[in-house]
Each structure stands twice: as structure tokens, then as C-alpha cells.
Amino acid sequence: MNSFSTMQDLVMAFDKLHVSQLRDPRPLRCRIRKYFGPLLPLPLESLSVPVVLGWVNDIRKHSATQADGCLSALRTMLNKAIEWDMYRGANVAQQIKRKRAARRKRYVLDGERPSLVTEIDREPLMLRVYFYIMYYVAPRPSELQRARIEHMKLFHAATGMAGVWIKPITKNGDVQQVPLPSFICSLLAEYLATLPTDQTQLFIGENGRVPSFTWWHNNWAEVRRRAGLKDVQQRDLRRSCATDLTEYLDLISISKGILNHRDLNT
Numbered sequence: 001m002n003s004f005s006t007m008q009d010l011v012m013a014f015d016k017l018h019v020s021q022l023r024d025p026r027p028l029r030c031r032i033r034k035y036f037g038p039l040l041p042l043p044l045e046s047l048s049v050p051v052v053l054g055w056v057n058d059i060r061k062h063s064a065t066q067a068d069g070c071l072s073a074l075r076t077m078l079n080k081a082i083e084w085d086m087y088r089g090a091n092v093a094q095q096i097k098r099k100r101a102a103r104r105k106r107y108v109l110d111g112e113r114p115s116l117v118t119e120i121d122r123e124p125l126m127l128r129v130y131f132y133i134m135y136y137v138a139p140r141p142s143e144l145q146r147a148r149i150e151h152m153k154l155f156h157a158a159t160g161m162a163g164v165w166i167k168p169i170t171k172n173g174d175v176q177q178v179p180l181p182s183f184i185c186s187l188l189a190e191y192l193a194t195l196p197t198d199q200t201q202l203f204i205g206e207n208g209r210v211p212s213f214t215w216w217h218n219n220w221a222e223v224r225r226r227a228g229l230k231d232v233q234q235r236d237l238r239r240s241c242a243t244d245l246t247e248y249l250d251l252i253s254i255s256k257g258i259l260n261h262r263d264l265n266t
């Protein structure tokens with residue numbers, strides 16, 4: 001089998017044979033498109049630790065998270081090229097250590113909640129549903145962004161509306177059933193009533209497609225700006241929910257039942 005001559009050749013094959021098979025290829029494709037440009041003209045044989053380290057450090061000037069993500073993507077690319085018997089050199093990306101950022105501890109404090117709720121309530125119905133589920137159900141953002149209508153089960157119990165979100169595939173590979181708070185169920189029922197009968201995804205943008213991560217990020221950035229919580233990320237809402245639940249549930253129930261962690265240390 002012929003070998004790849006340049007990084008451009010490898011990236012094209014990697015996208016066709018690997019990235020296209022991912023459940024959601026958009027984040028990785030976006031990262032490659034945005035950051036891999038300087039490497040594309042290079043012959044694979046010219047890749048060395050200094051070359052790759054210089055590229056990673058340039059990215060790290062803007063974002064440490066993106067730098068580590070790009071390094072991981074390059075590792076996978078070269079491993080795939082070796083696996084496909086189309087590259088016989090060393091995987092130089094494996095010789096560079098990632099600089100892991102400190103674990104985030106930010107969550108929404110009790111005194112910050114009223115302003116956040118006020119600003120979420122100003123949003124259109126679809127965004128209110130999304131942000132309230134993020135805050136009170138604690139999913140991973142990617143899980144909610146890909147959610148399908150059929151996975152949201154609503155029913156009327158004697159005490160009011162109740163429901164459950166059935167996640168068929170989660171990060172750790174398990175099926176998960178998450179109870180939905182009654183006010184989330186009511187808001188969700190209102191939202192579902194506005195959707196076309198043939199819609200299958202829970203969230204569809206004005207262009208008829210599932211919104212990108214960047215679209216959700218930009219909308220959240222506006223909400224948190226108005227609420228005066230510029231340092232609160234979407235994933236911090238997941239931590240906020242877990243923190244609030246410690247008042248009512250034990251840590252095992254929160255970690256396993258709500259956050260769907262396999263390792264209790266997490």
C-alpha cells in the first residue's frame with residue numbers, strides 16, 4: 001500500500017475513514033479546519049518533536065484546551081496511518097505531554113441563581129428548554145444537543161406532569177434514564193406542541209439543521225453576560241445541579257444516577 005506523502009493526504013484519509021464514522025464529526029472537523037492549516041503542506045517524514053511542539057505552543061497562546069485537543073487529534077491521525085500501514089515513522093505526537101488544566105470548580109451560587117433565571121426566562125422557548133434542562137437535569141452538553149424527541153417521555157401522574165429522559169447511548173456506553181422535574185416537563189410539553197409532526201431531533205435551528213456547538217455557546221455567552229456570570233460555562237451548569245442535589249441525595253446516587261459517572265472519584 002502506498003504511503004501518505006503530506007499531512008494534507010493524511011487529513012483527507014482520516015476524515016473519510018475515521019471522522020465520518022463518529023457519532024458527531026462536527027467538533028473534530030471544526031478543530032482540524034481551524035488549527036491544522038500550518039501542518040498540511042508538510043511531508044509526514046518532516047514531522048518532528050520541535051515542529052509539532054512549536055505548532056501546539058502557537059495554538060496554546062489562544063487556548064490551552066484547543067492545543068491539547070489538537071495534539072490528541074494528531075496522535076490519533078498518526079496512529080491510524082500506522083494501523084493502515086501507510087506510515088512507518090514514529091508517532092511524534094506521543095512524545096509531547098499534554099498540559100492538563102486544573103479541574104474546574106465553578107458552579108452557580110445561591111445568590112447568583114435569581115439573575116441567571118431572570119435572563120434565561122427572557123430567551124425564546126427553545127433556548128429556555130435547553131438551558132433549564134442543562135441547569136436542572138445535568139446532562140453533558142453534547143447529549144442534550146443530540147437529543148431526540150422520542151427519548152423524552154412525558155406522562156401525567158396524579159400529582160401533575162412527570163417525565164423521564166431515556167439516553168440510549170452515553171459517554172460510558174450505558175443506557176441512562178434521568179427523571180425530569182415537573183416544571184421542566186411542563187415547559188417541554190409546551191415546546192413540543194410547537195414542533196412539526198415530522199421533526200425527530202429535539203432541537204432544530206432556523207436553517208432546518210441541528211444547531212452547532214458554537215451556536216449554543218454563543219447564545220449561552222449572551223445569557224451569562226447579561227446575568228453577570230461571564231466565567232460560568234455550560235458544563236458548569238452540570239456541576240451546579242450536582243452541587244444543589246447534595247442537599248437531597250447521597251453522592252453515589254448523584255454520581256451514578258444523575259451524572260452517569262463510572263468512577264465515583266470523578
